[in-house]
Amino acid sequence: MSNPLLTKSFVAEAAINTYRIVKFGTTDDAVIQGAAAADALIGVVESVAPALGERCDVVLAGIAEVKLGGGVTRGGLVTSDGTGQGVAAAPAAGANNGVIGRALMSGVSGDVIPVLLSPGTTQG
Secondary structure (H helix, E strand, O other), X not given: OOEEEEEEEEEEOOOOOOXXXXXXXXXXXXXXXXXXXXXXXXXXXXXXXXXXXXXEEEEEXXXXXXXXXXXXXXXXXXXXXXXXXXXXXXXXXXOEEEEEEEEOOOEOOOOEEEEEEEEEEEEO
16 A cells, blocks of 8 residues: 655664654664654655664655554544554644654554655644
8 A cells, every 4th residue: 555756765773663654863864763753753664674774765755554553543643652653643732743644544553554644743
């Protein structure tokens, strides 16, 4: 169900699991798994899990498959949990969440679903 339109190669600054949301690492050419809803999320590593220091393809635009760490509803905004898995964005009043995009189907923890990538932020 993936339909990547733009993929870029980065260096994994730490091991990244499959179907995980990523953010920039500490250098320009590096990424790490998303670790919080407040992170500036940039893309998704799909079916190849890079080890520390390995290059990895990150889907930056299009439709990417994301493993869920909680329930999401199709059409809802998706952010990262502490392990780079997708969860529903639900910022508290006045707080911001980084989002990776919109869920194209509903799912529960452990499911891998397609997400229409549109990185940004949302405020509660």
